[in-house]
Amino acid sequence: MRLVALTDRQLRASPGLKWGRAGRDVIPADIAELDFAVAPPIRAILRDAVTRSHLGYPDYTTGTPVRLAELFAQRMRDKRGWQPDPGAVEICAQITQALCCAILAYTRVGDQVLVHTPTYPPFLEAIRSLGRQPVLLPVANHHDACAAESWAAVEKERHIRLIVLCQPHNPTGHVFDTATLEAIARLAVRREAVIFSDEIHAEIVYSETNCPTIASVADAAERSVVFTSAAKTFNIAGLRCAVGHFGSSALHDGFRGMPWHLRSGAGALGVTATITAWESCDEWLDQLRARLNTNRAIVSDFLSHIDRARFLPPDATYLAWIDLRDARLVPDARTFLLNEGKISLQPGTVFGPSLEGFVRLNFGTSGRRLRVILERFCDALEMCNRKGLGG
Ligand SMILES: Cc1ncc(COP(=O)(O)O)c(C=O)c1O
Incomplete structure (x- = not known):
């Protein structure tokens, strides 16, 4: 039983909340769903x-x-x-x-x-x-x-x-x-x-x-x-x-x-x-955990090179809660990353008051796609740095 990452084409054809509403040039990493095919025994029983x-x-x-x-x-x-x-x-x-x-x-x-x-x-x-x-x-x-x-x-x-x-x-x-x-x-x-x-x-x-x-x-x-x-x-x-x-x-x-x-x-x-x-799906789950554990390390590595991003690797979940308050992105972190990086993250503001500078990134995706997301993230912040776009 293998963990299979869905292709961009398969994901973009989905009518669901995560991929269904993302623009063609945007990679969604917001809604807490995985970009992997459902485990074979579940598909078979359905x-x-x-x-x-x-x-x-x-x-x-x-x-x-x-x-x-x-x-x-x-x-x-x-x-x-x-x-x-x-x-x-x-x-x-x-x-x-x-x-x-x-x-x-x-x-x-x-x-x-x-x-x-x-x-x-x-x-x-x-x-x-x-x-x-x-x-x-x-x-x-x-x-x-x-x-x-x-x-x-x-x-x-x-x-x-x-x-x-x-x-x-x-x-x-x-x-x-x-x-x-x-x-x-x-x-x-x-x-x-x-x-x-x-x-x-x-x-x-x-x-x-x-x-x-x-x-x-x-x-x-x-x-x-x-x-x-x-x-x-x-x-x-x-x-x-x-x-x-x-x-x-x-x-x-x-x-x-x-x-x-x-x-x-x-x-x-x-x-x-x-x-x-x-x-019947514990073997699949072990593979998922291994993939997510690697992804968590990839996120930590990328973010460790960005001065103005603060991040503690999560103990659990496939969610990365990132503090971008020091970057002072305008009009807000989520919109900035959507416009400049073409990635969609959850804005901190939906999680409560005074969380404007935070974003939540879902890393439940393939290693390849995660790297593209993080490259876009870093490039957008780098560009903001160069142009002095921070508010
Ligand atoms: C903490 C938490 N509870 C509940 C849910 C959603 O579950 P349900 O649809 O069963 O309410 C989510 C979905 O992301 C979640 O993160």
Whole structure:
């Protein structure tokens, strides 16, 4: 089973969000999707389902969703050293949908929801649009010398009912260590808050980095809801299937108190593809990790030659969070790189306030294409330097 990089022609023919809307001369490295063909067993099972017209409603009570719940529990035990109870698992269409349901089930309008900043944009949108107040905790300060100050600020907030964690963190790729998770758990206990942990990126972790789950922290286990999916790792986000575990029957009941059509809805193909990904694609995943590990080194090498780019290689994810504030690009970093470099990166601004000079680069692509992206990146910055274009 080989990891196959898709060609420019194949990618440009895709109607999807990443390549479908990029101009002909622009290389997109923004949306968190991979430029690799989906693993052969997943393609085969999907082809088979289509050929046999197995496209009806899944049987959510005894069929593949139940099998998926068991497989999830087994995979968490084998890969992450955590033993979830399959009976406390729910299958949804999307993690963000599950978060919206958790907000509705465990908090009231006006309550505070703690979340790291920068923040995966749909989190903030969910919190705000449901009338809750986001409390932003800078991710850079989570475990270092500045942490005390950040945590002290959080301590002043009296109405935190929900803590939203992204482990590993998007966009920085940081993996929160056990000490940090324990600090989060203690805060949750003091506030009697629920912890919702989005662990969608937990299978793309580099070298020896361990990616602990909040559910394995003793104080947090009973107050945590952990969701993950195969969407990012196996590049099947459009199939809509997410899996989550509830640390107590009270949390599970609260979630199940939401209307079924609000909290469920994974499609038959998504469920089947996720089962196949987790059962039969680990060899493919090893190759993907090796490719991404090399890509991470390529990004680090390129960026180490640019004075005005600051970058910490991520512990996990295929995302590089790059600080270009010193380059003072105008009108902003993202637009500058799009206009001058013909590369499309995610602008820092979508991840929260005061992040104008940051961009997020997706390095989940072939080594060759990544080098072209980085050459364009460097040339654009070099040109800005020469012409004195910085603001
Ligand atoms: C942290 C995080 N959560 C969730 C998602 C999307 O998952 P879903 O479509 O299941 O909400 C992404 C996609 O990039 C993500 O990075």
